[in-house]
Amino acid sequence: MDKDKLYKLKVEASQLKPIMNIGKNGITDAVVEEIRKHLKANRLIKIKMLKSSREEKDTTTIAGELAQVTASQIIEIRGNNVVLYR
Numbered sequence: 001m002d003k004d005k006l007y008k009l010k011v012e013a014s015q016l017k018p019i020m021n022i023g024k025n026g027i028t029d030a031v032v033e034e035i036r037k038h039l040k041a042n043r044l045i046k047i048k049m050l051k052s053s054r055e056e057k058d059t060t061t062i063a064g065e066l067a068q069v070t071a072s073q074i075i076e077i078r079g080n081n082v083v084l085y086r
Contacts (some may be wrong), residue, residue, distance in 0.1 A: 009044060009075045013083040016046040024052035027065055035070050039086040049080045
């Protein structure tokens with residue numbers, strides 16, 4: 001992805017509210033299915049990682065796993081929020 005498109009997606013993502021929170025149960029089948037539905041409908045989504053989800057893994061690791069299982073790209077990780085794009 002070129003820098004211009006990445007920048008535009010980051011700007012667009014800054015206006016988004018998280019569509020879901022990932023908590024202590026982590027990445028479950030239900031979470032993956034819900035993220036896939038939102039990606040199909042919106043192509044760009046923001047997800048918030050709650051503190052309880054980060055007890056064993058950090059936000060970057062969880063984001064990488066999410067991107068892999070949902071066939072999406074990580075656009076940005078800012079604090080506890082992850083932006084995915086498909």
